[in-house]
Structures are given as structure tokens and as C-alpha cells.
Amino acid sequence: MGNQPKFWLTSAGMFLLVIGTFALRAEEALVNLAANSDSQDEAWLGELMQVLDESTEIATKSRLNVDYVPGMVTVLQGRELETLGMRTVWEALALIPGVMLLQGKRGELFVGVRGFTSPFNSGNIKVLLNSSPMSRESSGLTSQALSLPIEQVDRIEFIRGPNALFYGDFAYYGVLNILTRQQTSQVTTRVDEHGTTTVSGLYADQSEDGVTRLSLNIAGVAGHSVEAPVGVNVKNDQQSAILMFAHRGFELTAQGINEDYAIDQGVSRDQHTETLIARQSLDLAHDAQLRFSLGYLNNDFEEGLEHFLGQVWEGRAELTWQGMERHQWLLQLSYTDDRTEQARRGLVPAPPDFRPRIIYDVNRRYYGISLQDQYEASDRLTLTAGLRFDHRDDLDQDLWSPRLAVVWRISEGHIVKAQYAGGYRAPTFWELVIPTYQKNLEPEKIGTSELSYIYRKTDQTLRLTLFRSKINNHINLIEPPPPVTFVNSGTSKATGMEIEWEQQWSPRLTSWFNLSYADSRSGLYPYLLGGEMIEKDPSTADWLGNLALFYRPTEHTLLAAYWNYVGARHAEGVDTDPEHRVALTLNLFDVWTQGMTLRFGVRNLLQADQRFLVSEPGRVTSSDFPDSLVWGQISYDF
Template sequence: MDLLCDVFSRWGGRLRGRRSWRLGWLLCAVGLVWCGKGQGTTRTEADQIAGLLDLLETETQLATRSGMNADFVPGMATILLGDEMLARGARTVWEALTLVPGMSPALEVTGERQVLSRGVGHGYSSGNIKVLLDGVSMNSTLMATANPVLNMPIEQVERIEVIRGPGSSVHGEYAFAGVVNIVTRTRERVLGAIIAEGGAQGVAGRWFWEDPARDLEISVNLAGTQGDGGKAWVERDALDPLGLTVLSNAPGPANAAYRYRSLFTDLRWGESFAKLRLLDDANGDHFGINHFLPPDDGNRAARQRYVALQLGHRLALSEMFELELRAAAIEHQRDRDRLFVFPAGYLADEAVFMDQDYREYRYEAAADLHWHGLEGHRLLFGIEAAHVEVDEASWAWSGLPFALDPEWLDTARSRRILSALVQDQFSLGERVMLTATLRYDDYSDVGSLVSPRLAAVWRIDASNILKLQYARAFRPPTFYELEYAPKGDLHVGEIASYELGYIFKRPAWEARLILFHSDLTRPIQFDDQDLDGFVNGPDARLQGVELEYQYRFGARFKIDANLSLVDARRRDSDEPLAGGADLLANLALLWRPHERWTAALQLRHVGPRHRAERDPRDAVDASTQLDLTVNYRQVGGGPFVHLGVKNLTDTEVWFPDQLTSYDGVGLVYPDGYPTPGRRWWLSVGYSF
């Protein structure tokens, strides 16, 4: 027995420092389970194996493009595992991101999903987070958003990788306040069904096939859901402050009807791969584009359709050089069908509706060269090229008493991007890793940008890790913002961030702390003074602290908690940035009374949310929401059941509304955007 323990320890230690480090961690962890080397508490074998799986599943390439454990990458990375997100009651990617410290959800007026990171990201055409789907960028150049990806059911998700803070040195545009990569499920055979209160329903399925002799794998992942969205009740809309309630559809429910469809296929043959992603997402016009409540007719007035094809090949040139080649073609389509604009009697005798069509194409090519020529160094050289062009941008109106140009955006718009990056990860002994990254991006329409990053990770001992990082990022204006920037040129927004992180790990528990300070220069925003388009707003600064804590009581009980405190303010007036909350907190209690059963309570607290500076209303009230989920799953396959109740206590939760205008008049909902109350959901299926 002692001899086996010694073999596991010695060979695991040797391999952890080499390219086969995952095998090294596996051997060390197996040795730990085999030999019973727990410290500080008694742990069961099942608990140790669970810890081993957590370790192996926290590998990420998001921060450096090289596989590393999330604890050792520059900055703070969060990895949300799909099974645990389901167990905690998250239904979509958008909901799951609220489990990440410092991130909070928001809504655009017609229902498009938004995510704020450390208080940044509120407002129309908000695109301050880079959204990747299996490594492929999904941010449209029209508005830099990726609504269909945020609406993905968690049943399709293997894990979500998140970097909080700037990420442009590796990922370029829109990696301004964070980077999110959604990794979809593969290598599974599953059939499932989804139902929820209010007639919501859906199906999901996954299938894979492999031929080990040819080193060939094919997988398919599909889902489709639809429903009424919970029908949040609206008492008053923007017609109330105008004294025109006789024209209003309020009181009544918001039109939150939705339909989501997706198909993901993956083909891998040796070191070559192909990925096809089809997403079709449609939703109702929620609160109305001008804050006039639409009719409760279930019309899915807004639709987005993404088609993305990526091809790639990995090539080992020698023992020192590895080359990865990638090419992608992406179609972004955004349509409106009878979008409610004005009620009857406001501009004309009949109601005004709008139809709108938009389509853009993006073509990308990239090459990454990894070099391992010097001991303790890992060099990365990358080049990228992208071209974006608008294919269609037209609209048609019904009921409008005057004519408009049939094109709402210049269809001659295009953008060419050339990028290059170099990164050096070098070790000072076995405990200190330094990372230096420099990226250069040249845009054909908005100029050139340089994004540096310098980071250090010090593994003080087996329990303590210290991190330091300085990084800069940028956010170019979108096509929509450039089209509606009446005050002249719109410049690129930039951010510089300083971070200090600390991780403390013990066999049964771990804690993480990060302190950050960020300076925003010329952030792009909707003009909250004149309400006539997009401008570079005043400089701002962010500073705050994020805390994370996990504790395992054996193999049966787990606590997962985080707390975020942020102070995000404009430098000219010292007023808080709109949309964000100074305090965010999560607390999850997971109980596993039997290997097949899990119960989870998820508590989410959001402090008061700030409104725009010129908005005289009080901040949106704080809210605390409780979700309950019960899960059944057999180990190794078979039937599974997830049954949950969202907002168990039926708490009122509001999102801050955005400033909109018509003819220079600010139009707002008197109370903000309400959300649905208590509702149940059920996900069932069979794993083969």
C-alpha cells in the first residue's frame, strides 16, 4: 500500500509540470483517494472523487488560450458546471450568469437580455461583455449583443466560463467588462422534455457517435422551447405621466411571449474539427419600444437568427511548435414583425406598428502558434482578420401619418479588423507564473487600439494563491451607435483595470477574494441629456470587492456563497452609473440525502439599482428572491427529473427602465420593468 501511494505521488508530481499535467493531477488525486490523505477533516471516498471531478472540470483556455486550472490563470475566472446550475434552478444562460460575483441581469425595453458586470452595461445597444459559444464570438456588430445565446436552456450547457473584468488582450472587441464562453454538451445521448407554468413547453435531445479506429466523433445537441414568459403585470406605462391613460393598454401583462430553437453539431476527425451553430430566438415586444404597453396578443414581434460555421485544425509542427488554424463565417439576422410603436389616438387614429429587417455577415480567419522552446516559457503568437458587411437594413411602417426612408441604417457600412497578439507565460521556479500579453487591433472605421496585460500568480503553498493583474480593454462603437451619433464622431471606449486576488483552499472548503479598481475613458452610452442618440459619456471609475466561499460538509451538504460590493461613479458629477447595484449576494444550500437525490435553495439579493443621473425618481427597490429545486438523477444514466419553483416567496422584483424619447420628450415607466412572480417548472428526460 505504501509503495502504491509513493508511486502515485512521485509520478503525479512529475507530470503536473509538463504538457500532460491533467494526467498528473489525475494520478495525484487517485493517490489521495487510494491512500486516504485528507487533512483537517474526515472525508468520504465519494467526497474525494467529487473534488477530483471539480478539479478536472475547472480547466479553461479562456484567459490565456492555453489549458490551465482556473485557480492559476491571470485574474479571477469562474466556471459554472451545467449539472450544478440545473440543480440550483437556473433555466437559461442569462439566469445562470447571476450566480457569478459582480454580475446582474437587466432588460432592454423590448425584452432583449443584458448582463451588467461590476455595474457596467446598462442601456440600449449595450455590448460590454464578449459572448462566445464554444469559442466562437456571438456579438453582433449591429448592437454587440448576443440575445439568442443568453436565452439558451441550461439543458444544452456543459459549463459556462467567465472572466470578470477586461479581456481584450486575448479576445479583442467587446471584452470590455468581462468575457463569457458557453461550452455546449457533447458526447451524450439524452431525450428530454421541459414544461413550466403558463403553458411553457419544450424538448431537448443530444446524440453522439464515435469511431475510435478512425479517431472520428460526431455529436448533435438540439432544443426548442416556447411559452408566454410569465406575464409580468404592468399597472402604468409612459402614457400615465402624459395624462393619456385612456389610450393605454395598461393595466395588463407585458407581452413576454417567446420561442427558442437551436441546433449544434460538432465533427472531430483527428486534429481537425467543424462546428455548426444554428440559433433562432423570438420574443414579444415586452414593454413597447417607446414605453407604451403593447397589446396582450402573444405576438413574437422581435426575432434574431444566428448561423455560425467554424472550421479548424491543430497541427504539431515539432516538439516545440504547435499551430492552430481557424476560420468562421457567421450570419446575424435581426427582424421585427408588427412591433408596437404608438397606440391608436397618439399620432393617428390607428395604432402604429413597425416591420424591420437586418442582416449582416462576418468572416474570420485566425492562426495561433504555441512555442515551448525555453524551459519555463510558453509563448503564443496570434494573428486574426475579420470582415463585417451589412446585407440588409430596411423597415416598413403601418399607421404612420408621414413617410420615412425605407432604409434605417446605411447598408454600405462595413468593417475590416486586423489583429495580432503575443503572450509570454513564464515561470519563476515552481510557484510563480508571470503572464505578459500585448494585442494590437486595427479597424478600418474607428482606428487602432493596443491592449496590454501584465499578471502574476504566486502559489505560496498548497493552500494559498496570490494574484496581481493590470489589464486594458476597449469597446468599439457598433454600427447602430455610429448611425445614431448626432453630435459627430463616436470614439472607442476604453477601460484600465487593476486587480488583487487571493485564494485560500482547504480539503473541505475554499475562499476567494478580489479587490479591483477600474478607470473608464469615453464610455459609449445613450445621451441621457438630450435623448437624441449615442455619445461618449464622461469618464468613470469602478472600485470594489468580491468574495466567494464554498464549504462541503462531507459528501451530503454544500454551501456556495458570494458577495459583491462595487462603487461605480461618473468622475464629473460623482453620480453612480445607471442600472447597477452597489450590493449583490448569492447563497446556495445544496443537500444530497441520497446519491440520486439533490435539493437546493438558492437565495439571490440585489441592492437598490441606480437610475440615470437626470432621472428624478428614487432608485429601484432592493429585492431578495428565493428559488427551490429538487433533482433526481441515476448515476451512469437512466431517468432524471428537475422540479423547481422560481421566486418561492412571490417577491416583487423590478428592473430599472431605460430612458427613451419621442420628439424630445422623455418616456419612462413610472415604476420600472416588473418581472413575473412565483412560477414552477419541470425538466424530465432519459439518459442512454
């Protein structure tokens, strides 16, 4: 308790510093606020208490209602996630049906999706930040974008299942697109009882005609990591920034995340990720549009003796044509040049006499061609068919990824959807190159079938989804004896269901609920090929559930309660009883002045034991994490 006065003074000072940075805009903003009878908070609070339609482009590249797109897409609004007390993108993903949070002993963030997990590449999902890759899947690194503060997020879009048609390699267990705030100016400070402080600021402006737009979205996290295991002291410093400039059909985006994760009982981690993306949209005719982009991604990762440094250049072109009646065609071309400048594989922790091998200048090049047709067979029936071709120079292989879907709007409130989609993941750098280049290694392939029924009315939405997934050509590790090598073997399967229910009980009470079940069988082998298969992934649970309640007792007060359920894991010899994690948040809007918001909350109110298991070749790691956490936040919208 002796450090509390210093802690609060430091936090207050940081908040005032950010306020000062935006002082030039404050006077103008106050005048505008006074001119408007309703604040921005009032507008979105009214929307929160309703069951609204959400739209997305992530599934088809054309904006559609999420219930009309092929497959199952979840959209989470950033303001609603703040209301629930979510701290990072990773925490918010637990709200998605079938998604399970996982974390390693060294703070690595993963997810499991529909009974499948992986201890690398964020759990083998494709992670995009503002529709651009923010991680090197070929390196096997976890995306830093998962730790992005919610204060920077406008919305989260997530496809459950593969979508290689548009996103190619590693759009495997799912596709995550994090869209950051670009519209309003805001400053925020959040503090918790462990001494972690999050400060963020957003500046947005545009020309009078709206043709030219500029936004800067920055955040910094400093202090003891909330995600550190029990008994481990971690200092986590993270900075993130997103700069966007747009003029007519041109857009330039620069994004960067820097993290320094220092552990007192182990090896620290230093990671930097930067991207630069230029996009241009052109109307070729009234029924034809062309979009093309060029992106640069740089990753620099160091943890103990392990080091990975590399860059990726990616060019992409998309042509949309509606020249045929009831048809919408989309042609996509992409080319990727993936260069690993330096790679050093280390052991964590490393033996005293261990000398890691260093590899320099490895290039992996590949291109893809996708073609999709959305055909409106009638006003109520839409058919979607697509096929992607990939050629990979690094593997000297050609790959095909299909997609076939139907959406039938039976009546005003009843929708039936069915889809089959395929995806693949190529071997990561470490699987392909260490200890020698294994060009005969093939990508893993996944195929998922879904059948969904959706019932919608003004104050209620119900969704029921049945799914079945199959993975072929698992990349399995053979060890010991040396040398370490990888081979393709084994098949995994998962079958399950997901239920979603959104309900507006009254103008002041709204609820979200979902429940998911996955019966999975893993085809991975622990180390030696020919041994017994894992069968059940030890880190997964069959049942997952969520319940969120929003109650608005007064115009400027909102109470939010959140319950997350994780069933017993399948690990043998590790006690993993079902976990019930409850969080409460009090939201106070327009405090003292319009645009000022105060939030107070507690995570894990029931102080349930929190245990994460991560399946690795030949073993399962188990980590316990702290109990309840009290926090507070203050923000101001200009």
C-alpha cells in the first residue's frame, strides 16, 4: 500500500499530460459539445440497449449484414467492450462462441477455436490490424496485436473457421480483423491495483467536404503485467501507434507496436512490429471497381538466445464487377516476398553450453489467385462459389482452396446458411528450415462444413450453428534421437454446435448469451511417429459459455456484468475444474461535463482459480494466474 499515493499521482500526471497534448482541440470541441443537446455517449448508449444489425466485409469483401454473409462472423464493438471492462483484444475474444483463451508461462497470448489449439501463431489464426497482416505467421510468432488496448479499438471482426479464399496462408482456425478508432478525438487513462497504467490518445480530423481525413491513435502500457503467472514478477512496457491519412480513394496507414516484457524469473522478451500500407481505390465504371495495395511488414523478436528478424512485402489487387445481372464477381491477385534476414533458434531456458544455430537470408515467395461469384438466384436466395490457387516457391507446390455457400432468407425473420470452406497453413520457418531445409514437407489442410439457422426480430436474435472440421497432413515433430525433424502425419476432427442469443428485455436491460460445444480428436503425436496419438488436446475444453448483462438505471449510468465459463480441460494429471470468471463494471457518463466518462470495475469477482494449459510437443505446460483485479478508468471525448 505504500506505493499507492505515488501510483495514483503518476497516473493522474500521465492523464493530464495527454490532455495537454490535445489542448489545441479542446476549446473547439467544447463549443461543438455545447451546441449539441445529445452527447456521443448518449447516441451509442441508445444503440447498445438495442439488438442491432451489424455489417462486415471480412467474409466476402462486399459489405453485408453479418447474418447474410457465408459462414459465421462475430462483430464486437469497441465501446461495448470497454463497457464490459475488457482490457485488451485478447480478453475480448473470449466473448466469441467457440473461442477459448490460452496463455503460456512467458506471457504468450493464444486462442483455441472450436476444439483446436496451437502453441504458435496466436493459435493458428490469421491476425489483421485494419485489414493488414500484423504478424509473421511464417515465423510462428504470436501477434502483438492481441495485446492492443481496447481503448484503441473501434470494432473486432472474427470468422470462425478457415477462409483461405481471400486471406491465403494461415487463415486456418479463424480470421481476426482488428479495426482501430479513426473518427473521434479522445484521451483515456486506466489504472489497476497491480500498478499497471494504460494511457491512450486519439486525434481525428477531416476537411469540410470530408474528402481528406487524418487520424492518430496512440497508446502506452507500463507497469506490472496483469497476465503474469502467480509468483512471477513481470514489468511490461508496450507502445502502439496507428497513423492514417486518406484523400479520396487513396489511403496510407502506418502501424507500429513495441513491447519490452521483462521477467524476474526467466528470459525477457523484446519485440517490435511495424507496417506501412498504401491503398488506392478506383471506379473503372459504374459496375466495376479496382482496389490495389502495397504493404511492408517488419518483425524483430528476441527472447534469450532466440532471435528472429525479417521483412515481408505484399502486393494485392482486387477487381469487383457487377456487369452480369444478379452476379457480383471478385478477382483477387496477390504476391508475397517473405525474407528472413536473421534467425537464431534458442531453448528457453537454455543449457549453459548451448550454442544456437544462426541462419541468414532465407526467402520464401508465393502468389495467389482467387475468384468468387455471388449469385442472387432470387430475392431470398444467394449462392456464393469461390476458388483460390496458390503457388509457393519455397515448397515448390500448388495449392487449391475452395468455398461454396448458400444463404436462404426463408422469410423476414428466418435465415438458413450452409457453407464449406477450406484453408491451409504452410510449415513455419522453424519447421521448414531447422535443422535442414525440408522441401518435401507439405502444408496442413483444413476443411470445415457449417449449417446455421438464424431467427431475427426487433428485440431478439437467435443463432444455432452446427459445424464439422477435418485437418489432414498434420506437421508432427520427431524427437528424440537427434536430429530434430518434422513429418506430415495424422488427421484431426472436430464436431460441435454453437448457440447465440441476444435479447432486449426492456429499454434499460439487454443481454448477450452464447454456449458452444466441441468434440475434437487430435491427430498430433507426442514426439515419436508411431506412438499413441494425443486423441484429446489436453489444453481444450468441450464446453464454453458467456453471459453479458447491460442495465441502464439512469440516463448517465450503465452497469455491466460478465460471466465467462470454461469447462474442465482434458489434461491428465492436472486438476482443471470448470472455471467461472465473473466481472462487474460501473460506467458513469457525462461526469462534470459532456464527454467525460468514469469506469470502475473488478475482474474475477469470485476469485476463481485461473489456470491456462498449453499443449506443446510431448508435454503440457500449466500456469496459474492471479485472482481478482480492481481497476478504474477516466476518458474524455472531444
